[in-house]
Amino acid sequence: MSPDEPSAIRLQIDDGIAFVVFDRPDAKVNLLTMSVLRDLSGILEDIEQHAAARTVDAVVIKSGKPGSFIAGVDVEAIRGVEDPVVGARLASEGQATFNRLEGLAVPTVAAIDGPCMGGGTELVLSCDYRIASDSERTKIALPEVRLGILPGFGGTTRLPRLVGLQAALDIILTGKNVRPGKALRIGLVDEVVADTIIQRRAAEVARSLADGGTPARKRRRRSVLQRFLEDTAPGRRVVLREARKRVMKETGGHYPAPLAILDTVRRTMSLPVEKALEIEARAIGRLVATDVSKNLIHVFRLMEGAKKKAPRGESATIDRIAVLGAGVMGGGIAHLAASQGVEVRMKDIDNRGLSAGLRAARERVDRSRERRHLDERKADAIMSRISPTLTYEGFASVDLVIEAVVEKMAVKKAVLGEAEEVTSEDTVSCSNTSTLSITEMQSALARPGRFCGLHFFNPVHRMPLVEVIRGAATTDDTLATAFAFALQLGKIPVVVEDGPGFLVNRILGPYLNEAGWLLEDGASVEAVDAALVDFGMPMGPFRLLDEVGLDVARHAADVLHDAFGERMAPSPVMEALAGTERLGRKGGRGFYRYEGGKEAGLDEDVFADLDGRGAPTDSGVPEREILDRCLFVMVNEAARVLEDGIARDAGDVDLAMITGTGFPPFRGGLLRWADATGLRAIVDRLEELAAVHGSRFRPAGLLAELAASDGGFYDRS
Secondary structure (H helix, E strand, O other), rough: OOOOOOOOOEEEEEEEEEEEEEEOOOOOOOEOOHHHHHHHHHHHHHHHHHHHHHOOEEEEEEOOOEOOOOOOOHHHHHHOOOOOHHHHHHHHHHHHHHHHHHOOOEEEEEEEEEEEEHHHHHHHHHHEEEEEEEEOOOEEEEHHHHHHOOOOOOOHHHHHHHHOOOHHHHHHHHOOEEEEHHHHOOOOOOOEOOOHHHHHHHHHHHHHHHOOOOOOOOOOOEEEEEEEEHOOOHHHHHHHHHHHHHHHHEEEEEHHHHHHHHHHHHOOOOOOHHHHHHHHHHHHHHOOOOHHHHHHHHHHHHHHHHHOEEEEEEEOOOOOEEEEEOHHHHHHHHHHHHOOOOOHHHHHHHOOHHHHHHHHHHHHHHHHHHHHHHHHHHHHHHHHHHHEEEEOOHHOOOOOEEEEOOOHHHHHHHHHHHHHHHOOOOOOEEEOOOOOOHHHHHOOOOOOHHEEEEEEEEOEEEEEEEEEEEOOOOOOHHHHHHHHHHHHHEEEEEEEEEOOOOHHHHHHHHHHHHHHHHHHHHOOHHHHHHHHHHHOOOOOHHHHHHHOOHHHHHHHHHHHHHHHHHHHHOOHHHHHHHHOOOEEEHHHHOOOOEOOOOOEEEEEOHHOOOOOOOOOOOOOOOOOHHHHHHHHHHHHHHHHHHOOOOOOHHHHHHHHHHHHHOOOOOHHHHHHHHHHHOOHHHHHHHHHHHHHOOOHHHHHHHHHHHHHOOOOHHHHH
């Protein structure tokens, strides 16, 4: 830091209390850079001198930004580390600073108001006493696992010793947020107070501790079994063994960090802190240099960057919306909006539809309440924001309309036109269509510029992606409003241009269709699904078809076939299933059977409908060919999406495929994976496949061009 550069941390001493204030200049959040940590070490040295001179009796750690504590370590610093030795050395440096804080001769109190992430959490773990505000914004987490690393500034060492092995693993292995109430229950914090008094209370506790007081701490209640599992070597082995089983089931072993966390905790829990920290530092050093970590950091940067890709234009404030259609998607959108404080008018054509939509919203609210994410008062408040109607009453005052009716152009045009007649000139209207043309819908509207696509993915409450689709007449302000509304709902918006299938479904269509062609060539359902799951997909293509719905998938396939001709011709498998009543999960049978809402194995009867294709025998197609055919057709179509200007750049494609389809984040995204694989090798393989299987494998112009220049998709970006 230069002498003229304002510091991100300052020391204030008042009546014997040293206040260490994090307040990064010209920024909304505080980040822990190596420079900030070195400044903190210097401040702690000053405090040591004051403590020795008895001019400081206690320390309070706080933020100068109301409602925002510390957002964690600067990810850019992690991204640049490629040497495990350098990574371990930097971790040791951070550990040394927090050791210095922990070793102060005077008591230390952390005042946590707002997000306390990663290194911020490791900082407060080094304090003697922790107070959290009860603000909705306050959450504590160690999300390093999502970046392919572990908490390396002491978090992996200190958290299990503070809250117990099981609670610590639940936090470190998942990276999930811990709310103040739970933090108090597990002993992560010692008090929870109103955000309006947290600074005063922290100073009071600091003074009390300095005067020899012992503020009451909430003791964790532990059963005999919990004490056995956490306090004995055999018990810890049981906990770690079961945790490893869960990790392998959830990740398939593709992510090194969770396994390294378990190994580090196993090796360090019984060691002195100093020795444990050495092992922790070496572990993070190894992880930070892996390709998986680099890919996960790339994904993190894509997600953070998405918020900054707002379309030019002025966005309107959205306080009230109307949802047309109370089905699965409409009800899901209504619940999501209401949970974010938006008033919702939900319309359907009959009471049965409305009742189903309200019931679905109530079930989601109840699940959140059962998991203690909501209390009764907040749950009731969410439901009170959803008002059902069979008419257009109340539509005159809404800021935005979302259409989520049946996927038929004529029906959508009709309901959008009716809604437009009763809404104000300033109201933005959107369609949740997954395939149909936004531009064609605009032709039915008197105010086409105020209309765009807003495509949510199912299930709405889980899937992060929203495609914000620009029609030919959509204005910049309309697009900006829809984009801002998606952010308001906590979603990740990606702007795309109008076109058949938009971005995700256009790329996903050839992938699902190729699975059908593989059955035609002798592969089995089980072999195809297993190959893609082994690659890292959350489920295989046939299992995904069941989830989407075979009727919905067939409709999308027809749209793509009509638009792009022979290379998108539906496989014989899709043709054969078109005449059956198989709907997938929602109908209880597709390629698999479903009992009580859960998959119950292959449905052997499906092979009769498929004239014997895909029966569970030894696959007649090698796994390598299964992967090449399914994955390379996606890469090829993604190149065409970029060629056609549907997506802005490779980053948007990768972000959409990860958040909309579950493409494995550890691979960095479809096009980052393609770049790493080598575009020349992909083009060569596509040409081989085209010679055998036809035009659907013919390399896209952009892909061939990039391969010829030894470039990559991200070079183009």
